[in-house]
Amino acid sequence: MRVMVIVKATKSSEDGVLPSEQLLTAMSQYNEELIKAGIMKSGDGLKPSSEAKRVHFQGNQRTVTDGPFAETKELIAGFWIWEVASMQEAVEWVQRCPNPMPEESDIEIRPLYEMDDFVDNDTEGAIRAREQAFAQVQSLQNATVQPYLFFGGRCEEALSFYEQALGAVVVTKMRFDQSPDPLPEDILQAGFEHNIMHASFKVGQMTLMASDGCGAKTTMSGFRLTLAIATEKAADAAFDALAEGGSVDMPLAETFWSPRFGMVTDRFGVGWMVMVPEVTS
Template structure:
């Protein structure tokens, strides 16, 4: 079952008083325990009601009222969304929570409705199906697509090259010999036991993944990595660095969409488009 767990507001939270270092650390530890137990799905603290508004509905009328709101005991200062096996499990977890306020405080637990609770109002199941579709849309809106590059035995060399050429940061690197599970027999080419099974590296704000693959055969066709930098001189340097040992497919030049744009294929066969973003106008 899912439950919403509300931290009720107090005079100190409505006054905007921030938690001290110890309380912040204690709550962080409690949240970590919730996550590790698979209980916590979301959680946030709320600013005082003085920074909020209320919208009152009366027929077709909508009236907006600025905070603060006087009924402190009815206000919420923060919340969690938990998935638990029972209300008792939620209660047991709340009892372990540090007091979230400097004074006496309350935490309220409320079960969430599930679609089966509305069965009488949805006899055909059509509304339930619509809700499932919406949940899937939300899931996909939060999904990510990341490039995963295979280097046919040259992954470690490529990572070192990108560190030097474009300031990449290698976040992790795991070799086939580090795998906790054995690979299927015959999958890995002989001599690849110490090659990179999986790695991730960051360039600017983007995280990419990489591997040597299971053998030397590899191909990089039908795509390029687009690298945007704000400064033309930096763009020139990065383009030259990436092109070392590779091929310049289109020299850097001004285009109608960018003051500086060029294409190259690096020495590992990865295609790049390097550019300075054009003006939004």
């Protein structure tokens, strides 16, 4: 079952008093426990109602009122969404929570409605099907797409190159002979046993994945990676570094959409578009 765990507002939270370093640390550790247990799905603290607005509905009329709001006991200062087996489990977890306020405080636990609660009003299941379709759309909206590059036996060399050329940071690296599961028979080219099965590395804010693949036959075609850099000087340096041992497909130059744009294919056959985003006022 899903529950909303509501931290009720107090005078200090409405006054905008921020939690101490000690409390922040304690709450962070508590959240870590919730995440490791697979219970916490989301959660956040809320700013005081002095920064809020309230919309009152009366028929077709809408009235907006600026905060702060006087009813402190009816306000909330934060929340979690948890997935638990029962209300008792939720209670037990709340009892382990550090006091979220410097004074006495309350935490309320409220079950969320599930589609099963509306079965009598959805006898044909049409609303359930529609909600499931919405959930699928949301999942796709929150999905991520990451490039996965296959280097045909040169992955180690490529990772070192990107560390030097782009300041890449290698996050993970696993070789075929480190696999916890045996590989399918005859899938791996002879001599590839110690090659990289999977790696991930960061270039700026982007995480890419890489592998040697199962053999030397690999091509890098039909795509380019776009590298957006804030300054022209840094773009020039990155472009030159990528071009070393590779080929310049379009020299860096000013275009109508960017003060710097160029295309280069690096020594591993990976195509790049290097650009400086246009600054808009």
